[in-house]
Amino acid sequence: MSEIELPSKPSEKKSAHGIFDDLLKNTVIFQNKEVLRPNYTPDNLPHRDKQIQSLASILVPAIRGDTPSNILIYGKTGTGKTAVVKFVGQELEDKSASHGIACYVLYVNCEIVDTQYRLLATLAKHIGKEVPMTGWPTDQVFEEFKKTVDKEKRVVIIIMDEIDKLVRKGDDVLYNLSRINGDLENARISLIGISNDLKFTEFLDPRVKSSLGEEEIIFPPYDANQIHDILEQRAGLAFKSNMLDETVIRLCAAFAAQEHGDARRALDLLRVSGEIAERSKSPVVEEKHVRVAQEKIENDRVVEVVRTLPTQSKLILLSVLLLSKIRNNNVSTGEAYTIYKQMCHDIGSDILTQRRITDLISELDMLGIINAMVVSKGRYGRTKEISLSVPMSDTKGVLMEDYRLKPLENYQPDPLIIQSRLM
DNA sequence: CCTCCACCGGAACGTGAGGAGT
């Protein structure tokens, strides 16, 4: 609502003048905030026993020095895929070490390492072979990688997180990697792919698909109770004791469960709630802080979405915004389009056809920035009624950050155009 | 019951950017 400040990064070091000292004293709520960050791997994963179990049973041959099957793991964001895989991977490395077997688990996030070349280069680096980040032909990097792994007798398990991001740019690497064992004397390689897109294998070469998906594990979304348990467990580590109001966790869980059971979201919410409580110098985290946090997270999301919209979409959004300002909500496509055309003309931008605009409006609708509903006004035709579903002034502010829209800062829709029809 | 408004939304096609292959 009102006083939402920017999150100030808590500084670790004490300054000579003590300007931070006072602020540091305020960190009475958190004990270890890191526990709430998405990349933290807890050593206890509630409600994932089944997945841990099946993953472990597929990987157990590695400890005997055999090659485990390749695995594909599916599940939406925040269902614990990465945490489970990292957790089991760690256990596996430890266990095999104590059995005197060389077993390595390599983790690669394909969203960051997003080309075939970089994937291979990263893998090579992991096993101790430096490869220039650019310059070599891709197949040479592959050969180099192969040679290096094969120097030792060992089992290498390659985890590829967000593998769908990589597949979009070709599946050759996967094809090569999945057949690499045929060429290796000593080492064995098995692959684990993690995807949050259930249908991504449709784009895969059938051969890759069958070899990569020898085993499949699915991570269903958490329900509200399960999220509640997870939060409870993490909160115990993250906060000092008795810092949470009774209802806080329950509320966080409820909000996150609405968002298709995303635990990451829930943890974020809890963390932001804590930060807000801390900044408002509240002794405990209360329900109201969660509500403010929820609003802030949602607001951040909208700001980000609006900011990155293409110019044309911004123009339409602006036109809807201005119209709904002067009349009390309820804008029709035709009106929005007329204003849009004028504004385009004013700033010398191209004017798209109305057909295209309907699509853009639908897109904005999907993004949850506006609300569009087809209604029939009988004799007066059939149209989409559009209303804003985000705060007006904030949105305008974000739109005006775009220099191309700047000239429209004080634009007033021509009243002549708007004098159309009652209701 | 029919008409006819004002737009919806599907289909097919055009265009230019960017990648892969050669």
Place this chain on the structure above:
DNA sequence: ACTCCTCACGTTCCGGTGGAGG
């Protein structure tokens, strides 16, 4: 350097439609 292909983005064309008003 060249073609070929794919993809995102737009356009043109057009049949379709819920319901107020006649």
